[in-house]
Amino acid sequence: MPNGHRIKPPPHTHCTECPVRKLAWFEPGEEDALDRREALRTTQYIVPAKQPVYQEGDAPREVYTLQSGWVIQYKMLENAHRQVLNVALPGDLLAFRPNLDTPLDHAALTATEVTLCVFNEHSIHRLLSEFPELTHRLFEIQSAQAAQCRRRLSYVGQAPARQRIAMFLLDLIERLSVRGVDISQPISFPLNHEDIADAVGITPVHLSRISSEMRGLGIVDCRYNKLTVRDIARLQSLAHAGI
Amino acid sequence: MPNGHRIKPPPHTHCTECPVRKLAWFEPGEEDALDRREALRTTQYIVPAKQPVYQEGDAPREVYTLQSGWVIQYKMLENAHRQVLNVALPGDLLAFRPNLDTPLDHAALTATEVTLCVFNEHSIHRLLSEFPELTHRLFEIQSAQAAQCRRRLSYVGQAPARQRIAMFLLDLIERLSVRGVDISQPISFPLNHEDIADAVGITPVHLSRISSEMRGLGIVDCRYNKLTVRDIARLQSLAHAGI
DNA sequence: CGTTAAGTTGAAGCGTCTCAAGATTGGTGG
DNA sequence: CCACCAATCTTGAGACGCTTCAACTTAACG
Structure with a gap:
């Protein structure tokens, strides 16, 4: 478990009651599939405000759905300048990579206290094989994140x-x-x-x-x-x- | 078929002889799987230098692997400034989206004459179901493209x-x-x-x-x-x- | 109410832009 | 082979946007 996090003791938020589940990566689906999916969520973390979620170069073997709070994703340059890449809001997916042993190319810092829903390699694999439509959903999310980055690049550059x-x-x-x-x-x-x-x-x-x-x-x-x-x-x- | 393109008459380049196939999206795989994959490539286009491949807002129901030549991907702002997002080189994947009826958020222009290998919705679907490992490869490619965009954003911003x-x-x-x-x-x-x-x-x-x-x-x-x-x-x- | 973090303002300097004129290159046709 | 043309690149001068540094003000919090 990364620095400064603590595991949220049960009872955890239930997916059926989650205010952002329609945005989150394991929508879409039947209401009754959510119980099964929730069982594959490893746990939830709570991280206080102004704390790192991960650093550039880390390779946490898990991905996160931001359940509540704001997270700043950024990259440091060698000249000590910081580029904020994205402000993640509830429902957003963090630290996703196709191979979880690939190191992250950017860091993330909480802006507020946040709650993260955690999925490890095993649970992702199970989710994707039990619910194949989630693969497509992951492509959509990755694609939307890339589009947002291109938009930002365009206006920052021009x-x-x-x-x-x-x-x-x-x-x-x-x-x-x-x-x-x-x-x-x-x-x-x-x-x-x-x-x-x-x-x-x-x-x-x-x-x-x-x-x-x-x-x-x-x-x-x-x-x-x-x-x-x-x-x-x-x-x-x-x-x-x-x- | 988009503007200014022409369909390359057979004989097409064979995947087994393709100089960039190790970079392209339907690596990895056995040598003998390539014949089958090649059969699922719809066709090849040749586009002369300085011609559009697609415009922002287009929704071509196909994706392209750049087989030879250079392509400039860019976005225009309302102030008529252009941000070049990427210079695509042989092996790179162009116009990929999880849903092919989603309009593209950027345009592409050939820098040189190029050859494009074309995959339509049907052939992509067949490829992914016959060779499930290609799904993972697509995730890797999308992820690498996003990482490149974050890198560019960082230095352009800072x-x-x-x-x-x-x-x-x-x-x-x-x-x-x-x-x-x-x-x-x-x-x-x-x-x-x-x-x-x-x-x-x-x-x-x-x-x-x-x-x-x-x-x-x-x-x-x-x-x-x-x-x-x-x-x-x-x-x-x-x-x-x-x- | 005092302390600290966050935001504001001024003055000066630098980096980048604009406009415009001139030089270089590659291609084309005489 | 040379002359010409168009596109590309270069250079100068002045203006503007943004940065830097430093001092000051305001808001938030115990």
């Missing part, structure tokens, strides 16, 4: 800072909405300026300037673990047209 | 221009070496400055300045469809330490 920030926030807002978060209200937002800056490839100082400007224009306010979206139309216009 | 260029060239050189290209000699290199600039997120003008500087230092020379690597150690030091 858009100016103002636009990158707008696109990053809109991506997140969209994914939160899918998860039932009401973004017309101020929401709890466990990313600080440094996290956002590292995701879009600018410095926190510059992010602060642009972010103050957006706040002044009544578009968004993201500070101190709160996000308030005041004018989503203008945010979209910023993201798409840069104005 | 490294200065000089370092990005060095990393991009080293990535390419490494992948060419795997394919048996001898980079101690000048090689044919069908990317112009604009292609490289769009891959690393700078302007062609700035690329030209840095590239002249590197040439002056006797590190690399990439112009006019030729690449000469003069000092790979210094190129690596540039990529890793920025000096």
Whole structure:
């Protein structure tokens, strides 16, 4: 078990009651297949906020479904800069590789306290052979993750800072909405300026300037673990047209 | 059949003689399984240089293995900037999606004349059911493509221009070496400055300045469809330490 | 209420972009 | 073989976006 984690004592969350199971990797399926699938989930971990889930180079022989909380996946460069690759939200799959002895090419850090559903090599194998449709689901998830990475690469490579920030926030807002978060209200937002800056490839100082400007224009306010979206139309216009 | 392609008349290249089959998606396998697999390849296309293979939004009901030539995969932003996502080399898999009616999120353009081996929905399905180990191989390929995208995102987001260029060239050189290209000699290199600039997120003008500087230092020379690597150690030091 | 982490602001400098003119290369036809 | 053309690459000058460093302000938390 990785550093800083603790095994959640039973009773564990049941899949049938899991709020994110429709997003998670072992949807789709019949309601009554879930009991069997749940039995193949090894255990659940709880990791406190601001703790590593895994480091680059680790090769944990397990994969995780994020059941609750936020996780920041990132890569460190040799110049000590950090690129945030993804902000994982409930339902997202972490540390998946086709061979579990392949080392991970990136690290992951909890933004909040999180609950992880754990699957080891054996349980994955059993799941895939008992429920062959899950193989297809895994392909879809991998494919969606890759598409998200290409999107991020495109705007980090080609858009100016103002636009990158707008696109990053809109991506997140969209994914939160899918998860039932009401973004017309101020929401709890466990990313600080440094996290956002590292995701879009600018410095926190510059992010602060642009972010103050957006706040002044009544578009968004993201500070101190709160996000308030005041004018989503203008945010979209910023993201798409840069104005 | 997509625009600008033509169907290559038989005799097609045989898999047993294919120079890149060890890299391609239907390795691994027994030598004698290749005949059967080849029978499931629908056909081969030949596409001239500088022609589209597919556009963003297309949903061709087929996937391609690049048998020979180079292909540039990219995404256009609404501000008319282009991000080059990948330079596909022989053996690489193009347009793969878990559901072939999903539209593609990026476009592809030939850099040289290319030969594509074509697989349609039916043939993929037959291949995967006759050779179940190919499913695992597809996971590996998808996973490697995603890892490459994360790498690119990291240096485009976090490294200065000089370092990005060095990393991009080293990535390419490494992948060419795997394919048996001898980079101690000048090689044919069908990317112009604009292609490289769009891959690393700078302007062609700035690329030209840095590239002249590197040439002056006797590190690399990439112009006019030729690449000469003069000092790979210094190129690596540039990529890793920025000096 | 004090302490610490997080965000803000100013000033100066550097890296990258833009625009525009000029040079080099490879290809084509005379 | 040479002249010409188009595409590609190069170079300069000025402007702009983003970074750096450092001081200051604000919010969160016990």
